[in-house]
Amino acid sequence: MVHTKEAQSTGELVRQMSEQMSRLVRDELRLARMELMEKGRHAGFGAGLVGAAGVTALLGGGALVAAAILALAIVLPGWASALIIGGGLVFLAMLVGVVGKQRVASATPPTPHRTMHSIRTDIDVVREGVRR
Secondary structure, eight states, X not given: OOOOTXXXXXXXXXXXXXXXXHHHHHHHHHHHHHHHHHHHHHHHHHHHHHHHHHHHHHHHHHHHHHHHHHHHTTTSOHHXXXXXXXXXXXXXXXXXXXXXXXXXXXXXXXXXXXXXXXXXXXXXXXXXXXXX
């Protein structure tokens, strides 16, 4: 049976609105889940690359530290050059750690921005429709 807008009862309109709102909420949740999964895949791949770069840098850094100790050992005893280079590295590690901690503390939580914008738009459209 085909209903025209004029022939639909208030109950029928409320039922349709309820179904449409349920479908809209499900679709928005599905969109948010897909968006977060996509961001997660990109973050995971990027984290793997950062890890590989870190291992490579660690190996290269070890070689450079050994070279610096050997170079300084030309003018100082070996133990003194190792102590000076080691102390400098510990200081640098503390400095980088403090800066990193500050950056992590100031980071915002990951949010599905497109989905949030879409939900706000949907809410505005519904509010506008209710006002009419």
